[in-house]
Amino acid sequence: MNLRTFLLGTCSAAALAGLTHAGWAQAETLTIATVNNGDMIRMQKLTDDFTSKNPDIQLEWVTLEENVLRQRVTTDIATKGGQYDIMTIGTYEVPIWAKQGWLLPLDNLGPEYDVDDLLPAIRSGLTIDGKLYAAPFYGESSMVMYRKDLFEKAGLTMPDAPTWEFVAEAARKITDKSNEIYGICLRGKAGWGENMAFLTATANAFGARWFDENWKPQFDQPEWKNALDFYVKLMNDAGPPGASSNGFNENLSLFQTGKCGMWIDATVAASFVTNPKESTVADKVGFALAPDTGLGKRGNWLWAWNLAVPAGTQKAEAAQKFIAWATGKEYLNLVAEKEGWANVPPGTRISLYENPEYQKAAPFAKMTLDSINAADPKNPAVKPVPYVGVQFVAIPEFQGLGTAVGQVFSAALAGQMSVDQALASAQQLSTREMTKAGYIK
């Protein structure tokens, strides 16, 4: 090879590289921040379907653990960093961020999207001033999971819609501490998304509320005392040891290894505890609605992971195209076709629950739907409240405040302070916080 051929070859190779490079440059790349859970990971595997239909759009994923993700995307959106074109955010963030003008309304999801098919309870939490600001990817509520075999042995029958009174009685009856079987496992680990998610939802059923119409904290009211007293006593009698450090994962592993008679937590847990690969009690689990006390509110929460478009992105159109694909009806069919109906992301669309094949494949489908429908984020408590949110209060201050209150409640569960002390302390610190933030004039 002489020098000329070599140069010629190099030049044409460079030109070719330049061409392909220019070709790539035209394709838009969407950077998507998402949370690490089974449904989201499944979606990442199925995106070939989207990219083959939209060859001009490429996807880049940033998958992070929930708490890391929250910190990461909050920093980015608050500083208009523009690192992401699509963010996965919870129902807590959506109303706050939409009000700040940080999110773009999803008004271009296409004619086939069928917004009216979204479950009303979920949709209402994502709609602000009549506009949808995030599309639900999967929704969840909370419910009772119980061990049918232990109930049978104790001569008990779980009703579909139990009361707290029955749950407490059953829990005490089933408990057999010498064999390490505890009647009920509930969250105790401090945090606004940990024990306070459970306790706030439970307090709703006891007629309590975080704030009255004038944003005055209500921990000094008898309803909160009833709720917290009930919880602490029940957990002392029938809960596992060290419950004040148990969150979702700790209770999941207790339940899966056969140590809990009942567990009240997120509906997403149903697919874990019934999975014979992970759970030793897979074929013995029954489901019931979260308990009530006859006041008209059930103690179940409402949560959804949603896809939203931050206001800083330059690729809003492509982002909405992707969201329409990922949260649309077609996607559910795609998952069903590739992975079976039981693996379809639950809790977002009415049509899914009307589908007989899904009903057959997912034994917990009806309970999930009933639980979601029983939650009303705009009227979460028995008494009127000034806020949105069932197991949280959708104000920016809630993460800090909820965790601080969660810490004193966790201390009450651990026996480090009495219920009265915990409530007095919660009242004091939330009054201070709400005054400082300007809610209490």
Place this chain on the structure above:
Amino acid sequence: MARNVSTGRKLITTVVAWTIGILIFFPILWTFLTSFKTEAQAIASPPVFLFFDWTTENYAEVQSRSDYLKHFMNSVIVSFGSTLLGLLIAIPSAWAMAFSPTKRTKDVLMWMLSTKMMPPVGVLVPMYLIFRNWGLLDTRTGLVIVLTLINLPIIIWMLYTYFKEIPGEILEAARMDGASLSKEIIYVLTPMAIPGIASTLLLNIILAWNEAFWTLNLSAAKAAPLTAFIASYSSPEGLFYAKLSAASTMAIAPILILGWFSQKQLVRGLTFGAVK
């Protein structure tokens, strides 16, 4: 002369040393073992130690889900890059403070260390804004810069301690022989301080490799190092301990191996000057 130590005493110290060593190593060993279990075995109670069906399915799953090599390369570039850049700045400054101290040198050293006393999250937003304006978000250059800045105080402190051990007269002699400032640092000081520089280098590579606050917060898809790779396998809702352990093992393995190979150097450097 060596002291006479009775066998009994030797035995006790050996047992104590091994116990402490195993205790410290245990979490890593447990992570390693868990990475070969199924998710159900990972949470089994009582825990299974060695007698389970060893499986590599977690590694296969992690491999198929994320691009390990990309994260690995980012970690290598970021940790080596920031340490080398840090050394370039730190060697001259430690030289200045060790051999031409003023009465304010101690204060300067203390002031540098004081930057490590602030919780990093306190400056997250200003840093993020600076990075955004300079177009450094999610770039390896950006991470190299921030990790250099973070580790600089430690690098300077370590080098300063080593340099203090070197007799100033040797440098003086070089100067009298007509060596210029750069020659003095490159040909006289650096070769004598090699053990110190090597252990500083190693320690800082390890620190930069494991740094999980800035690398997570300032990266997204392109520059994300192995810390982000681990964070993508942790979850508060769902038990993925076996997969998380597999990801963690893959993330720490390179640096662990590097540490093993350079153990001698590291220990020598760290205890250098400890006994006067």
